Amino acid sequence: MAKHSSAKSAIVGLGFSELSRRPIGSARKLAADAVRDAMADANLSPCDVDGLLINRSPLVDPASMPLTLQNDLQFANLRLLSSIEGQGSSAVQMIQYATGAIRAGMARTVVCVFADTPVQPQGGGQAFAAPLEISGIPGWEAQCGLYGAPGAYALAADEYLSYYGLDRDCLAAVAMSDREWAVRNPQAFLRKPLDLAQYQASPWVVEPFRVLDCAYPVNGAVAVVVTSTQQAPNLTDRPAYVHGMGQGHAGSAAQFARRDCMPPLGAGLAGRIACDMAGVTPKDISACQFYEAFSITTLLVLEANGFCEPGSAGDFVKAGETSPGGRLPCNTGGGHLSGYYLQGMTPLAEALIQIRRQGEERQLDDVALQLVTGNGGCLDYHAALLLGSEPRL
């Protein structure tokens, strides 16, 4: 590992609202709860904060997470205020833009927050399924019956498995690896041990996806505080240092012919840029926290980032390499599949918990360098972050 890279910024506060499968208030209210918790965590008052970045689910009305959240929180004289929209890559993007603003001298202490309330009593209705636009032809997804994000990701999964001649147990392996971690995480929602037979008993959503291939949504909010590397040690004993940042938006995987059958994943580009910035290679990364709303994502992103050869990620996961005790622990809180789905904040929060050594039963020994990813659209919009426990690598 290169020994000369200095961190670009540091994350010093982590806060949660209540996380629940019941209605527990509006996204705006939960966002405020999480921000207050994050500020308390970093011993900050509202007057210490001079930046606020807001991320809402791309599925909801922007008015549900307005810029006036600033006033709810009594933030005055902010130097940075914006709503960030990069779909599933937004949470990582918030840290990136906060870091840029801090290094450019625009702001010093930036709060980043995500909140969502997808689980409603009326939820589960059959009436609406927003088609994810992947065809390039207006309205064509609905014409074809390709409803919802699971369908679009399931197509990518079937193409990947078919091309390499892999069996669907590769997907099961991801769900089971996540669950092994979730069993050890009191904050995770699905904590009963999961074996292959139980996975295979899980109902189809869109074949080849079963229910257990899909994210487990909850209502809740997560907030973090980003500040300079100089300021960070004054606010917390265990800052999480940002060493590398990258984005990759390669264009729709569904529309373009693939080269070597890998979808033109911007994930690889995002990861390479982040590694170059940190002066490291994927071999230096000790653990990964992926945005994996569907099981297939973990396999594709492992390969796109160079951890596995194309077509071999399934074997890697089946061999237990991403599970507790494996060579490359992934989604160590249970991820989106078994932990909780709060979009990009799920992997980010878990990386921070690990760096703070608050992981209890699931605590990793080596938290020197973790990869945190975001993924939006149907494998379209990617962002990557390299977080370390030390200010220098």
Add this chain to the structure above:
Amino acid sequence: MEVASIIMPLYYSDRSHACEICQVGGKGMSMDNLPVRDHPFYQGLHRGHLLYLRCDVCDRVLAYGACQCSRCPESTIRWESSAGLGRVRGRVTYHRSHRDDLPAPYDVVVVQLDEGPRLLGRMSANAESVKAGARVRAQIHNDELVFVAE
């Protein structure tokens, strides 16, 4: 397990909320995802043709959705008629119906047309054995496109 309430809240909000999404949501997530009948692709289907895009300058085949060629800055694009033959790249099966005129189970495929572009489509109901890698042919009937085994 309670399939609906576990998975669907992600994609199916309550009705009152969903209407707002329709009006203000990002276009990629719009509920108002109805066919645009004056779009050349649908007009082609209406005339019995499966259309795809080429650059008018370099003749390169372009992805559906392109409004210009990536290499010819001054280019215009043109629609051409495909022979309708291609290869399945991925196939999924919906085990629950999302609307009355499309009963489950039904299959959606991504087909790479022989001319080059990848096209989303529905697989005909009696083509259960057709998997990724299989050759298929487009069939157009009453403005509707389905792929059948070749």
